[in-house]
């Protein structure tokens with residue numbers, strides 16, 4: 001992405017950084033950069049500050065992998081949550097989408113992706129080991145009764161679902177899936193609350 005010598009290198013650098021964001025092409029990146037050039041300085045710097053502060057003040061929750069500002073995230077610290085009900089999602093944004101319904105009172109586990117043999121993503125690249133260890137550790141105190149596998153309705157989501165079902169069937173009494181309530185190819189994080197609620201309520205055992 002180059003505009004030749006027409007722009008100062010600092011502007012070029014910002015355009016290049018912006019164009020690496022998802023859904024932002026080179027033309028949009030240019031427009032955003034010029035918008036920031038015209039924006040009052042405090043406002044533009046507030047954006048830079050917000051990015052720095054977010055990166056400095058967040059880390060993955062040590063238990064579930066959700067975005068957190070402490071060692072354990074707000075959900076894992078909430079003692080009213082049902083430890084026996086565990087919902088496995090691909091991304092933290094899927095968790096956010098389910099939380100938006102306000103109907104789920106269990107806990108979560110964020111995998112950070114889905115299995116994809118085509119792209120070489122195996123269990124080792126995801127937070128699978130943490131999930132199995134967590135379920136084993138819970139067996140002592142408050143065992144997990146049900147794992148809801150809320151992977152996306154996609155080929156990768158299905159591979160992940162089957163893998164988890166195979167690995168967890170001996171450890172957990174009930175393994176359910178809510179993917180069937182969502183249209184194939186529709187990401188959980190973009191689904192509306194009513195659709196998510198319905199697929200949660202109509203979750204089925206994985207055969």
Ligand SMILES: [Zn+2]
Pocket residue numbers: 061062063064065066072073074075076077
């Ligand atoms: Zn957590």
